[in-house]
Amino acid sequence: MTHIYFMMKKIMLCAILLTTMNLVSCNKNDDNVVTNYGSLVINDVTLDVDETKDLYIQFSNNEYKEDITYEFSGNNIEIKDNKVKGLVSDTITTVKAKTTHLETTFKVKVRKANYGELIISDLTLYNGYSGDKPEVKFTNEKYIEDIEYSFDSDAIKYENGVFTSLIVNKTILVKAKTTHLETTFNIFTKEIANSNKVNNLVNKWVNDGSITNETLFIGDSFFDTEFWNNFYTTSNNEEGSFTNKLARTNGISATTATQWEKYIEKLVLPLSPKNLVLHLGTNDLFDDHRNEEYIVNKLLDIIKTIHINLVDTKIYYFSIEPRTYKASHLSSLDEIISTIKRINNSLSEEFAKLDYVTYLDSSTKFYNNDGSVNSNMFRDGTHPILSLYNSWYKKLLIDANIEIDDKVPTRNIPNINREISDTVGSSTNISYLGKALLRNYYIEGDIKVSELGNNAHIEFRFNDMGNRFLLWDQGNNKVLKVLYAINGNYAAYNSNLDKKLDFSKDMVIKFRIIATTKNAYLYINDSLSLIMSNVLDGNRSLYIGSESTKCQFYNLKALTKEFDNDEFLKKVNTEEITNIENKLTSLSTMNVYRNIDEIK
Incomplete structure (x- = not known):
């Protein structure tokens, strides 16, 4: 029994040892497996x-x-x-x-951050025109941030990213600040160059009835009636280019594309023309010394702006002509010719991409076959001879299939409203039944005079500025005298014979003019006041207007021998006019008289 117990004890011990060994063996296997988490x-x-x-x-x-x-x-x-x-x-x-x-x-x-600099160029704003955004540059574009502007002035306003002029002739310091940068710049408020001329042209359009759908010419002196003398009527025996046509020219001498970027707000967009014809760029090159890229881009900007606002208007551009002399900033005439040709080529290529612009190469007429400048084409080295306007410029437009509508003849003569700022350069060319008043006409009306400025005068002009009837506050003393200019000579000051009209606000003056074949008669308040002999040449028509005078011409009525023979003769064949005409028959010189007794 003891022996059996001993044996069982040994067996159990071995079993325990074996189990222990197995457990130890298992632990050794786990320690050898390591997870690779990487790095x-x-x-x-x-x-x-x-x-x-x-x-x-x-x-x-x-x-x-x-x-x-x-x-x-x-x-x-x-x-x-x-x-x-x-x-x-x-x-x-x-x-x-x-x-x-x-x-x-x-x-x-x-x-430390390199925010760079905030640079804002000085800005010029013009009274009465839309505002502008300042030209802003962040030298480190990584830090372009919103800008807050501050200024202490009521001469400008800032709204929706745009500065606008409110008071003219001011210099305003503006502070510009971002989260990390700040700078200052100046804003200058000015009256735009040629403001009187611009206002005159606007008023003329209004006085003509605010007609839309015309063919409108704009640009520099090439399209100013000072040089295109026969744009409306016959001048120097050259037929009127657009007599009886719905055509208007708003050309202003010495202007540039840079200026017209603003002028279009008043002289183009409101008129909504059917066709727009431009001549621009020559003064940018010759006078402002702009480079080729600037001129091309500026003209493209103007034309694209016009098209955005007037999508139905067809645009025609006349190229830049040479002159007989070089520009002061270039070394030679050859250099200016090459520059002009490059600009014209660039414009031709760019306009070809725009389906609403037609490029007209007017410059070719001004070169000889060898490429030199043809001086015979110029009247003064800069402007074309008068005949070229019909034979060349008008022809190029016709060849380009421009459609210019006819004027609808009317007996009505619209009221003429004049402001203090208006000059006689914008006086109205009077038309009756589609024809200018040249000879054998009668016109009457009323003038309401509301305000007189410095050297205020009202004019009835015949051949030119040197031949006209005047109601003139010559002494700036609020007295309108019935005076005149004849052959460039003006009435003697303080003559006791001059008729006088003491000014009162909104005073009304009645006038009538009788023009025979050669002579003109002025009636003021139903009294014959001046007689001008041999003043009518049949080429230049009657202009009515004023300068430094706020007034309105109204109740205007006209008659002509051509259209109203019987009525016209009733006005002319009075005893008074007949007697004077008979006395003037033998006189051939241009002169002025206050009554029949002065005629010798």
């Missing part, structure tokens, strides 16, 4: 203060990508969503990055 690497970062960058994170074992927490001291940086932002410049921060199984460190260096 975590985050690159050092250098950034500007207030700049944010993504951290460059690498897990060598993508199977164990885990969320990262960051530990660092101080408030020099901020880390969120694995992005780091620099808060304090000139600092270096060591960051510990940890996941469940991995960790690493990296450094963040925050340097």
Whole structure:
């Protein structure tokens, strides 16, 4: 029994030992299996203060990508969503990055930010015109920020990103500030150049009845009636280019494309023309010394702006002609010719891409076969001889199939409204049944005079500025005298024979003019006041207007021998006129008289 017990004890002991050995063996196998979590690497970062960058994170074992927490001291940086932002410049921060199984460190260096500069050019604004946005430049485009403007003036306003002039002739200092930058610039408010001429042309259009769908000519002196003398009527024996046509010219001498960028607001867009004909660029080159790129781009900008606003208007552009002399900023005539040809070639190519613009190469007429300038085509070295307007410019338009509507003849003569700012340069050419008043006509009406300025006068002009009847406040003493200009000579000052009208606000003056074949008669308030002999040449028509005078011509009625023979003869064949006509028959010189007794 004892022996059996002993044997069983030995067996149990062995079993325990074997079990123990097996357990030990199992533990040894677990220690030999190690998980490969890989490594975590985050690159050092250098950034500007207030700049944010993504951290460059690498897990060598993508199977164990885990969320990262960051530990660092101080408030020099901020880390969120694995992005780091620099808060304090000139600092270096060591960051510990940890996941469940991995960790690493990296450094963040925050340097002082290079925000660059904020540069804003001075700005010129024009009273009565739309405003402009300032030209802004951030030298470091990485830090383009919103700008706040501040200024202490009621001469300008700022609205929707645009500055507008409210008071003329002011200089305003404007402060511009972003989150990190600031600068100042000046805004100058001015009266636009040629403002009187612009206003005169606007008023003429209004006085003509605010007609739309005309063919409108705009640009420099080539289209100014000072040089295109026969645009409306016959001049110097040259037939009127657009007599009886719905055509108007708003050309202004010495103007540039830069100026017309503004003028179109008043002289083009409101008129909504059927056709628009431009001559621009020559003064930008010769006078303003602009380079080729500037001129081409400026003309393109103007034409595209017009098209955006007047999509149905057909546009025609006459090229830049040479002159008989060089531009002062270029070394030779050959150089200016080459420059002009390059500009014209560029414009021709650019306009060919636009289906609403027709390029007309008017410049070719001004060169000889050898490429030199043909001086015979110029009246003064700059402008074409008058005959070229019909034989060349008008022909180019016709060849381009331009459609210019006819005027609808009417007996009605619209009211003529004049402002203090108007000059006689914008006086109205009177038309009756589609024809200008040249000879053998009668016209009457009323003039309401509301205000007199400096050297105020009302004119009835015949051949030119040197031959006209005048109601003139010659002494600036609020007295309108019945005066005249004859052959460029003006009535003697303070003559006791001059008829006088003491000014009172909204005073009404009645007038009538009788024009025979050669002579003209002015009646003021039903009294014959002036007689002008041999003043009518049959080429230039009657103009009515004023300068420095706020007034309105109304109740205007006309008669002509051509259309109203019987009625016209009743007005002319009075005893008074017949006696004077008989007395003037033997006189051939141009002269002026106040009554029949002065005629010798």
